[in-house]
Amino acid sequence: MPTFFADLHMHSTASDGSDPPRALPQLARAAGLHAIALTDHDTAAGLHECADACRKHKITFVPGIELSADPAAVRPDRQPTGTLHLLGYFIAPDSPALSEAELHLREARKTRNQRVVERLRELGVNVTYEQVVEQAGGDIIGRPHIARVLINKGYVRTTHEAFDRYLGQRGAAYVQRDRLSPAQAIELIHRAGGIAVLAHPIQLRLDEPDQLDHAVAKLVDLGLDGLEVRHSDHDGSAIRRYQNMAERRNLLITGGSDYHGPQKPVQIASQGLDRAAFERLCASAERR
Numbered sequence: 001m002p003t004f005f006a007d008l009h010m011h012s013t014a015s016d017g018s019d020p021p022r023a024l025p026q027l028a029r030a031a032g033l034h035a036i037a038l039t040d041h042d043t044a045a046g047l048h049e050c051a052d053a054c055r056k057h058k059i060t061f062v063p064g065i066e067l068s069a070d071p072a073a074v075r076p077d078r079q080p081t082g083t084l085h086l087l088g089y090f091i092a093p094d095s096p097a098l099s100e101a102e103l104h105l106r107e108a109r110k111t112r113n114q115r116v117v118e119r120l121r122e123l124g125v126n127v128t129y130e131q132v133v134e135q136a137g138g139d140i141i142g143r144p145h146i147a148r149v150l151i152n153k154g155y156v157r158t159t160h161e162a163f164d165r166y167l168g169q170r171g172a173a174y175v176q177r178d179r180l181s182p183a184q185a186i187e188l189i190h191r192a193g194g195i196a197v198l199a200h201p202i203q204l205r206l207d208e209p210d211q212l213d214h215a216v217a218k219l220v221d222l223g224l225d226g227l228e229v230r231h232s233d234h235d236g237s238a239i240r241r242y243q244n245m246a247e248r249r250n251l252l253i254t255g256g257s258d259y260h261g262p263q264k265p266v267q268i269a270s271q272g273l274d275r276a277a278f279e280r281l282c283a284s285a286e287r288r
């Protein structure tokens, strides 16, 4: 396995990762990294803590975020399928634009969870929102917690079954999340002083090269700055494809593992950038 200088994609307990932000730099150090970015979903809450720990462990820190946006706006088929995530790098952790958006997204998530519970009740499933809150324990509540309640009450046996029957995109109680448009997500990242990068292009599930090219062209029109060329979901041929696309469109190149904690199969430092690529990224980001 190649050793990388920088892993620019990881999550902490501030979103859906299982390591606290302060624990990541030490893990990074042990894995041979010299630079990391923390890119929690829709929140900058872990950035200060992670930055402090990075200073202690002499790791270069890039403050980041990963925003979910509606893929329909950039897909040639205009369908809401696939996943569109935009990474923001070199953002200001205390940007008022970000805290405003975080508040809005938290509200949207709460409304969505409440509507899922309502649908479940209409389907005759005896759950309450309070039970889901209690199951979650902390302040971040997601569908996995609803799944847990369904398992505890004997409605399903596994999380997989809960998503299959009720909570997944084809499930009976599925509620579409109120998402940012790609334009809003990119603008938000720029307003926070960052550069906007398309995360794991493969997850858009546009397998024909010209389809993905169409989506990337639209994002570039909206101000996209870069492509995440290296990611745990990308094999060698995908990496070459995205590398070419980035060079052709003069986009910045990033890479990272998408580490979520030791209980998930993806290891920290398993993807990333070598030193030269990281330095190129930093220099170009500064110019933008």
Ligand SMILES: [Zn+2]
Residues within 6 Å of the ligand: 066, 085, 199, 200
């Ligand atoms: Zn993602």
Ligand SMILES: [Zn+2]
Residues within 6 Å of the ligand: 009, 010, 011, 039, 066, 258
């Ligand atoms: Zn991620």
